[in-house]
Amino acid sequence: MISVRDLNKSYGGTHVLHDLSFDIKPGLMTGFVGGNGAGKTTTMRILLGVLSHDSGEILVHGSPITAAYRAGIGYMPEERGLYPKMPVIDQLVYLARLHGSSAKAAKARATDLLERLDLNHRAKDKLEELSLGNQQRAQVAAALVHEPNALVLDEPFSGLDPHAVDTTLQVLRETADTGVPVLFSSHQLDVVERLCDELVILADGRVVANGTRQELIEQHAETEWELIAGTDTGWVRSMSGVDVTSFDGGHVRFRAADAEAANAVLREASARGTVTRFGTVRHSLHEIFTEVTR
Amino acid sequence: MNASTQNQILTHDDRPAAGGTGTSGAGTQAGRTPFWTAVGLVAGREMKVKMMSKAFVVTTAIMLGLLLLAVLLAPRLGDLFGGGDGDKVAVTAETSQAVGALGDAYDPQTVDSPDAAKEAVRAGDVEAAVIPDDAGPAGIAVIGLDSAPTGLVEALSVSPSVELLDPNAPNPGLQYLIAFGFGIVFFMIAITYGQQIAVSVIEEKQSRVVEILLAAIPAKAMMAGKVIGNSAMALFQVALIAGVLLLGMQVNEAVLPLDGLGAPILWFVLLFAIGFVMIASLYAAAASLVSRQEDIGSTSMPVMMLIMLPYFAVIFFNDNPEALRIMALVPFSAPVATPLRVFLDQGAMWEHLLSLGILIASTALAIWFAAKIYERSILRTGKALKWSEALRAKKD
Numbered sequence: 001m002i003s004v005r006d007l008n009k010s011y012g013g014t015h016v017l018h019d020l021s022f023d024i025k026p027g028l029m030t031g032f033v034g035g036n037g038a039g040k041t042t043t044m045r046i047l048l049g050v051l052s053h054d055s056g057e058i059l060v061h062g063s064p065i066t067a068a069y070r071a072g073i074g075y076m077p078e079e080r081g082l083y084p085k086m087p088v089i090d091q092l093v094y095l096a097r098l099h100g101s102s103a104k105a106a107k108a109r110a111t112d113l114l115e116r117l118d119l120n121h122r123a124k125d126k127l128e129e130l131s132l133g134n135q136q137r138a139q140v141a142a143a144l145v146h147e148p149n150a151l152v153l154d155e156p157f158s159g160l161d162p163h164a165v166d167t168t169l170q171v172l173r174e175t176a177d178t179g180v181p182v183l184f185s186s187h188q189l190d191v192v193e194r195l196c197d198e199l200v201i202l203a204d205g206r207v208v209a210n211g212t213r214q215e216l217i218e219q220h221a222e223t224e225w226e227l228i229a230g231t232d233t234g235w236v237r238s239m240s241g242v243d244v245t246s247f248d249g250g251h252v253r254f255r256a257a258d259a260e261a262a263n264a265v266l267r268e269a270s271a272r273g274t275v276t277r278f279g280t281v282r283h284s285l286h287e288i289f290t291e292v293t294r
Numbered sequence: 295m296n297a298s299t300q301n302q303i304l305t306h307d308d309r310p311a312a313g314g315t316g317t318s319g320a321g322t323q324a325g326r327t328p329f330w331t332a333v334g335l336v337a338g339r340e341m342k343v344k345m346m347s348k349a350f351v352v353t354t355a356i357m358l359g360l361l362l363l364a365v366l367l368a369p370r371l372g373d374l375f376g377g378g379d380g381d382k383v384a385v386t387a388e389t390s391q392a393v394g395a396l397g398d399a400y401d402p403q404t405v406d407s408p409d410a411a412k413e414a415v416r417a418g419d420v421e422a423a424v425i426p427d428d429a430g431p432a433g434i435a436v437i438g439l440d441s442a443p444t445g446l447v448e449a450l451s452v453s454p455s456v457e458l459l460d461p462n463a464p465n466p467g468l469q470y471l472i473a474f475g476f477g478i479v480f481f482m483i484a485i486t487y488g489q490q491i492a493v494s495v496i497e498e499k500q501s502r503v504v505e506i507l508l509a510a511i512p513a514k515a516m517m518a519g520k521v522i523g524n525s526a527m528a529l530f531q532v533a534l535i536a537g538v539l540l541l542g543m544q545v546n547e548a549v550l551p552l553d554g555l556g557a558p559i560l561w562f563v564l565l566f567a568i569g570f571v572m573i574a575s576l577y578a579a580a581a582s583l584v585s586r587q588e589d590i591g592s593t594s595m596p597v598m599m600l601i602m603l604p605y606f607a608v609i610f611f612n613d614n615p616e617a618l619r620i621m622a623l624v625p626f627s628a629p630v631a632t633p634l635r636v637f638l639d640q641g642a643m644w645e646h647l648l649s650l651g652i653l654i655a656s657t658a659l660a661i662w663f664a665a666k667i668y669e670r671s672i673l674r675t676g677k678a679l680k681w682s683e684a685l686r687a688k689k690d
Binding site: 045048049050051067068070071072073075077079080081082083084085086094095097098099100142146 | 326327331332335336339343497498501502503504505506507508509510511673675
């Protein structure tokens with residue numbers, strides 16, 4: 001587990017990170033969400049050690065992170081970049097070797113990764129000859145090629161088509177399943193919602209929400225119920241313990257004091273006619289994000 | 295690590311290199327690549343990229359081809375322009391023996407009279423004519439059409455004998471040639487390879503791959519690898535040039551005009567190898583300041599000046615022992631000035647060793663300085679930094 005504790009960072013007088021604390025748990029995919037300039041990239045660069053921090057600490061299993069551990073992290077920077085004129089397979093082998101792999105292991109690992117990312121047919125092509133989506137896959141491969149002890153990926157899914165998102169996701173998931181902590185940032189909330197086990201939401205350099213998606217829902221949004229019936233549902237307003245939040249003919253959403261109050265609504269609706277849908281509303285991450293970063 | 299640690303600088307060199315705690319499951323490679331392994335990998339990539347580059351292979355092949363051709367043909371150029379049979383010269387019966395004695399260079403064409411000889415010159419049938427001249431001291435006169443046929447006149451003249459008292463004294467022409475030769479080799483290779491190092495540094499910065507590399511290895515290892523890889527390629531190319539020159543001479547059965555040049559060449563190779571590393575480091579630093587290839591001119595100008603000024607100074611002052619003594623102590627001109635002084639037999643051995651010592655010390659200083667600049671500016675993208683800005687900046 002990687003723990004960030006009370007991290008602070010200023011750039012030329014601007015305080016960009018304020019007492020940042022969160023955990024990246026092994027085997028889980030932690031989504032790092034926040035608006036532009038919230039501090040995601042800065043935090044990631046500090047994690048990797050390419051940027052210094054002013055105060056605070058980064059712990060691995062409780063002790064300060066070492067250079068050796070850092071060198072083992074698989075990193076995908078915000079600014080994409082590999083050698084444009086070098087064949088894909090050659091760059092992967094080169095990067096793996098810089099991280100300490102033997103030539104043979106590097107080659108085997110690179111070949112395997114390209115296969116899993118569905119890029120093996122372009123292995124010998126120069127990077128600049130690949131489409132942007134394929135360059136992105138090569139970039140993912142570059143982060144994974146040295147069998148990293150942790151993954152830090154800045155916007156790994158931007159620029160990928162849905163199929164490529166799935167391929168990449170599968171590879172990342174397989175990596176996480178081996179017990180590696182994975183942190184990735186994204187501003188595509190729907191993607192994050194689908195992918196991550198844990199969430200860290202940043203706003204203005206502060207952690208404003210942190211936990212599993214379910215925890216966040218419980219913390220930040222009251223449960224809402226939804227009823228869709230064949231007839232007009234205006235009568236719901238008169239039910240006790242119920243507070244209607246939106247209403248449109250046969251479609252009503254409401255907050256209920258407890259599950260019993262909500263079920264009373266369902267019984268009443270059944271008595272009045274057909275019910276096509278009844279249940280709690282799944283809050284989207286978008287709603288939570290809007291609320292916590294407001 | 296204390297929470298109040300201010301301005302923590304996290305370049306890799308400052309981090310503890312002790313065994314890792316990479317125990318989080320799949321991390322199989324605990325630890326970080328040893329410094330010199332990383333340097334070797336970077337240098338290896340630099341060399342491989344260069345070797346595989348078509349531009350490098352083609353230009354090197356063309357250059358070596360032209361060089362070989364030049365070496366092979368140079369002694370034969372005279373034959374090409376001199377013409378096989380020699381110049382035709384009109385002679386009369388009286389002068390034919392004098393011209394005939396000059397050998398194959400001239401082809402006597404006997405005519406009946408001096409007038410016929412003049413007519414032949416006028417008609418362009420012959421280059422010149424030699425006719426009897428009772429009035430002149432030599433007894434013959436040379437006729438040309440519009441200018442004096444100097445070669446023929448000299449050939450027919452009688453020269454006094456010459457005795458050289460110090461035949462081994464340095465020939466001023468050769469002295470100039472050597473100053474120029476060492477200078478041009480140093481200058482060309484320093485500039486060419488310096489620029490190539492700059493291009494390769496900026497390429498990594500421009501393509502942003504540098505951030506991934508820095509996450510794996512220290513900035514110093516990156517810079518050292520680039521400098522070493524490109525220096526090796528420069529020496530390789532110089533060796534190729536030398537090899538082709540020797541091959542051409544072998545074919546021509548010519549002897550290398552090495553009279554007294556062995557020691558200066560050894561000094562040159564030694565000082566060049568060290569001086570080149572110094573210049574390569576400075577070029578790497580200059581390149582780390584900019585983010586786009588177009589901007590390299592602004593930051594590499596001071597380095598270029600450091601190479602050019604001493605180079606021209608050596609060429610201009612090669613006959614001024616006092617100027618040479620000073621230039622031998624200036625690290626940027628030492629690789630050219632010291633070998634020249636050795637050739638000219640100026641200065642004692644300790645002076646040359648002092649020059650070598652100063653060069654080594656300045657190279658070490660330049661590497662240290664360049665590494666500082668490089669570390670502080672390699673991750674800064676955007677507008678080109680000034681040297682002074684990079685020095686003031688803290689690493690972050």
